[in-house]
Amino acid sequence: MxxxxxxxxxxxxxxxxxxxxxxxxxxxxxxxxxxxxxxxxxxxxxxxxxxxxxxxxxxxxxxxxxxxxxxxxxxxxxxxxxxxxxxxxxxxxxxxxxxxxxxxxxxxxxxxxxxxxxxxxxxxxxxxxxxxxxxxxxxxxxxxxxxxxxxxxxxxxxxxxxxxxxxxxxxxxxxxxxxxxxxxxxxxxxxxxxxxxxxxxxxxxxxxxxxxxxxxxxxxxxxxxxxxFIEISERPLLRLRFFHFSAESIAKLKAKANSESNTTKISSFQSLSALVWRSITRARSPPSDQKTTFRFSADCRSRMKPPLAEEYFGNCVHAASAEATTRELLENGIGWAAWKLHVGVTDLNDRVVVEFLEWWLDSPFIGQTGGYFDPYSLLMGGSPRFNMYGCEFGMGKAVAVRSGIANKFDGKVSSYPGREGGGSINLEVCLSPQTMSALESDEEFMNAVTEFDPLLF
Missing domain, CATH: 3.30.559.10 (Chloramphenicol acetyltransferase-like domain)
Structure with a gap:
């Protein structure tokens, strides 16, 4: 058929x-x-x-x-x-x-x-x-x-x-x-x-x-x-899968991360990202001394001085990042990883962004995705703050959101708000078939994933 x-x-x-x-x-x-x-x-x-x-x-x-x-x-x-x-x-x-x-x-x-x-x-x-x-x-x-x-x-x-x-x-x-x-x-x-x-x-x-x-x-x-400067390359074989995390599951991750780090500053999203960083690194099984990097695609509107309005139409994004060896990441707990991510986000400010852009203007280039992301990196894009389910066109609330294959590579994770709201989050994870199978067997990761069927709504 x-x-x-x-x-x-x-x-x-x-x-x-x-x-x-x-x-x-x-x-x-x-x-x-x-x-x-x-x-x-x-x-x-x-x-x-x-x-x-x-x-x-x-x-x-x-x-x-x-x-x-x-x-x-x-x-x-x-x-x-x-x-x-x-x-x-x-x-x-x-x-x-x-x-x-x-x-x-x-x-x-x-x-x-x-x-x-x-x-x-x-x-x-x-x-x-x-x-x-x-x-x-x-x-x-x-x-x-x-x-x-x-x-x-x-x-x-x-x-x-x-x-x-x-x-x-x-x-x-x-x-x-x-x-x-x-x-x-x-x-x-x-x-x-x-x-x-x-x-x-x-x-x-x-x-x-x-x-x-x-x-x-x-x-x-x-x-x-x-x-x-145009990159033309063959797309490797990838698997794309959505994982749902309820507000309750994320709250548990946040409480654990803050408790382990003896702080109250780590956010829900940083806690979830720490889980993703640890779990995918474990699924990839790199050498213990291999450096691995987690990057956030961060909106800079509120970080600029003076700040840009949320309605600013254009691009206003810079990467916030954290780095660790495989041994550091996996031998320490989720709180350690979440604190690294918290510091990476809080260190991204107007000065960092402007200095980078001024450096770029001296020798402008257009980077290539394949050369920027190594096999041990992760990039978190999207945002659970985007009002995706507020878009209605006479048919009520959307059942689900999906995305295209463009800008996808091994290690790209995209975040979406959960359909039920309340702080729930959906993650679209893009990995090689071998790594995705290992992630689906990762006990720490799958214990945090929540069953959710959008077809019931």
Whole structure:
């Protein structure tokens, strides 16, 4: 029996009413991970549908219209990347042109599968990658393909809204601000008889991008051609799996970590991260003197002086990290590891970030994922603070959130809020098949994992 495939029904482009602007990229934007951000929300179709065709067509029209209204506020997402080059000396500048563009792509697709088919397997099934446009694109492709693409995939019993956003335009905070604003405008539009209802949004994006004081945009990169910095590599065989941790389980980890370290300063997320660091390192079985590094992808908005608003639209991320040998990590308890992570996070401040960016401006480069993350590193991305389940589009609260394969590698962990809220967390773990099997047999790790079935909601 053949595996069902996603079938595209139609596609079009959606533009805001006006977007005649140019946006320069900051060092953060240029340094961002090299692939698009991909997340999708899975919704159940309403239980009582008299005319399913009418429901889908009405949903699509409302989604497109509310998207156009949303792009008015988030106009960089409707643009394209443009490059200006000089040969002597070699200079390569990239910016966002919000004027000469078709806008954001909007796709309607169907798939003969159920929500249970997507969520029931332990591992994230490969079909999930088909819920996104540009799932193989790199950021530089934004010169010729949309910076934002929406794909609405109709299942037998559900609807999936997938969003692909060029990472050079914004980070996770910017991404979810856009998604939540789109939801807010959609719901206000649905509640109003006036199709052109002007929706006052709760979090107006701020497009005045931040540059170090000694930087005059646009930033000139020392390249002659994009082949000099675009990474093309074969993707290794990986397993992706979600693990759920209830608020009660995380509270126990936090209490144990703080007790072992004789402190009250270690956070819930640092405690959970310490568990992940220890457990995956144990599953990898490196030599006892092997150094292993745990990195957080940390939002710097509140760390800058003066701080940037949460509504700052763009990238504003820096890595906080901790390092230890395998012996240190595994012979000491979870409290020791959690304190190392706590210090790594608290040491990340405005001075550290600015000094790094000023150093980068002296010799700008675009790092490659493969060269940055060694086989013993871990990177924690995402955030359980993102309001993912607040995005509703007339179908109630999403059943689940899933992501694309872009920006995934052995040792990438992404954090999500648990659907039930209350401080619960879901972790999407990406590992080699051998390491994932060992992690699934790790007693310390699996004892903290909580059974949770999103299909019951």
């Amino acid at each position: 053949s595996t069902p495939t996603v079938r595209r029904i139609s596609e079009c482009f959606v533009k805001p009413q006006s977007s005649n602007k140019i946006c320069n990229l900051t060092p953060w934007d240029i340094l961002s991970i090299k692939k698009y951000i991909h997340h999708c929300l899975l919704f159940k179709k309403p239980a009582t549908l008299i005319d399913e065709h009418h429901f889908i067509q009405n949903l699509l029209e409302k989604l497109k219209h509310s998207l156009s209204l949303t792009l008015f506020h988030f106009y960089p997402l409707s643009g394209r990347l443009v490059t200006h080059k000089t040969q002597n000396p070699p200079s390569y500048t990239v910016s966002i042109d919000c004027n000469n563009s078709d806008g954001a792509r909007f796709i309607h697709a169907t798939l003969d599968m159920t929500i249970a088919d997507i969520l029931s397997p332990f591992d994230v099934p490969p079909i999930v990658q088909s819920f996104f446009d540009h799932h193989k694109a790199v950021n530089h492709d934004g010169h010729t393909v949309p910076l934002l693409s929406i794909q609405v995939t109709e299942l037998v019993d559900g609807v999936i809204i997938g969003c692909s956003m060029n990472h050079s335009v914004g980070d996770g905070t910017s991404y979810w601000n856009f998604f939540n604003t789109w939801s807010q405008i959609f719901q206000a539009q649905s509640q109003s008889e006036n199709h052109e209802y002007d929706v006052p949004i709760s979090r107006q994006p701020i497009h005045n991008r931040w540059f170090p004081h000694n930087c005059s945009p646009p930033i000139s990169l020392p390249f002659k051609h994009h082949d000099e």
